[in-house]
Amino acid sequence: MTQTCLESEFIYNESQLILVCGDYMRRILLSEQEIQIAAEQYGTPLYLYNLDKIGLQYTKLQQHLPSNFRIFYALKANSSLSICQKLAQLACGADISSVGEFTAALKAGFRADQLVFTGPGKTNAELAASLEAGIGLIALESVNEAQRLNDLAGRYSKKQNVLVRINPSYRTDQSCEVQQQRGNFGSSKGQGGESSTLVQTLGSSASKFGIDQASATEGIATIDSLPNLSLKGIHIFTESNVLNYRQLLASWSNTINIANRLNDKGYPISMLDFGGGIGIPFNPVDDEFDIESFGQELQPLFGNNRYPYQCIVEIGRYLVxxxxxxxxxxxxxKQSQGQKFIILDGGVHQLLRLSMKSANKYMEVLGRNGNNTQKATLAGKLPAPLDILVEDVSVPEDIAIGDRLVIYNCGSYGFNYSLTNFALHNYPAEVAYEDGIMGIIRAKGNVEDFFINQNLGFVTKTGASATAVF
Structure with a gap:
């Protein structure tokens, strides 16, 4: 692996490491020079990760969440093996939702008993593979799924620990469904200290996830009676990228109340899986999620509660x-009808943010930090109108062909959340930085990658070959 030694000037501010670079204090903790070096050495388009930042984020969670919490890394955010390995070394558990993610977690150093398998539509093959490997927990999405798992566990002579996912009747106004309707993930609206309230989302409370709260008692009674399953707790996850910690506190309080009512009815709920929801800002001005206040206000929810709980958080975006x-x-x-278009060698085939397109405004053009800017549209090279990274973004007036543009906060839902096979452009390389060393963790793709496992032998040659005429 090719590595480059780099040095940066760091300062300590309130026990948090921050990089000072010109007029910026970048959350990524990498300087413009370091980003330029990576682009020159490995080419563009390129994903660049600072593993030191991941360590800082994990430490903040560990320090401020109550002691009855355990952190699980959600591989759906970024399943790059080196990033997963970093989090395995930090003693995270892992949240997986496919056999592919299961395999990635094991390759990266997680043990099977450190994994929780979440998500709908688990097949019998996936459930059987989980049982064979000795997975720690499986979050059940329906009674049918529970019955299938029970039958399989009986064949393996195992008793599998399970959670039951519940689709709650109430959401906060930062729930995934509400935000999707608004198209404003990560909005800072509602931050200013005001209290959060639960809102009922009657029009969108139907969900492919979990058992509806209205029928949860009946469903849990059935699941608890299955002989090859051991009911440990419940899983409720509705929020996404919340910046106002009071919003998330309201949601998690609702989960505790649901668990308490189930315990009151005699069901053995000892574990709560809150999913994720802790957000990051996708611009340079919003405040970060107040993890310290969040942790402080979580403490009495458990200290004063009539039932003790062990808790899980499935964190992806906040960590990486x-x-x-x-x-x-x-x-x-180019110009089109008075609108300026900046055409890039990247695009939505590598960075797809349909409901978070405005997050791509958190960017800058390297080496051009002047005050004179103009509005433009950033577009990729795909032959499709969908390939617009962001409209109405400010770029330097003197931006030129050959300039490099960096979009920040792309460590989650980037590489493995995009249209990578559209138009058969090569996959981007992934590069990591840690302790002053930079090295490649996934080589840039090549054109032959797209033809692996394809078979030309099926087509039988018939007739004369056609001749193309231009």
Missing amino acids: GESGCYITEVVDI
């Missing part, structure tokens, strides 16, 4: 989102 950036190069500049 700010650690990564996406670097792409300007290949063309």
Whole structure:
């Protein structure tokens, strides 16, 4: 592996490591020079991650969440093996939702008993593989899934620990469904200290996830009676990228209340899986999630509660989102009906943010930090109108072909959340930085990657070959 030694000037501010670079204090903790070096050495488009930042985020969670919490890394955020390995070394558990993620977790160093398998639509093959490997927990999404798992566990002579996912009747106004309707994930609206309230989302409370709260008691009674399953607790996850900690506190308080009512009815609920929801800002001005106040206000919810609980958080974006950036190069500049288009060598085939398109405004053009800017649209090179990274973004007036543009906070839902096979452009390389060393963790793809497992032998040659005429 090729590695580059780098040094940066750091300062300590209130026990948090922050990099000072010109007028910026970057959350990514990497300087413009370091980003440029990565682009020159490995080419663009490129994902660049700072593993030191991941360590800082994990430490903040560990320090401020109550002692009855355990942190699980959600691989759906970023399943790059080196990033997973970093979190395994930090003693995280892992949240997986496919056999592919299961395999990635094991390759990265997680043990099977450190994993929780979440998500709907688990097949019998996936459940059997989980049982064979000795997975720690399986979060059940329906009574049917529970019955299938019970039958399989009986064949393996195992008693599997399970959680039951519940689709709650109430959401906060930062719930996934509400935000999808608004298209404003990560909005800072509602931050200013005001209290959060639960809102009923009658029009969108139907969900493919979990058992509806209205029928949860009946469903849990059935699951608790299955002989090859051991009911440990419940899983409720509705919030996404919340910046106002009071919003998330309201949601988690609702989960505790649901668990208490189930315990009151005699069901053995000892574990709560809150999913995730802790957000990061996708601009340079919003305040970060106040994890310290969040942790302080969580403490009495458990200290004064009539039932003790062990708790799980499935954290993805908060752990890795700010650690990564996406670097792409300007290949063309054009005007259309008075609108300026910056055409990039990257695009939505590598960074797809349909409901978070405005997050791509958290960017800058390397080496051009002047005050004179103009509005433009950032577009990729795909032959599709969908390939617009962001509209109405400020770029330097003197931006030129060959300039490199860096989009921040791309460590989560980037590489493995995009249209990577559209138009068969090569996969971007992934590069990591840790302790002053930079090295490649996933080589840039090549054109032959797209033809693995394809078979030309099926087509039988018939007739004369056609001749193309231009």
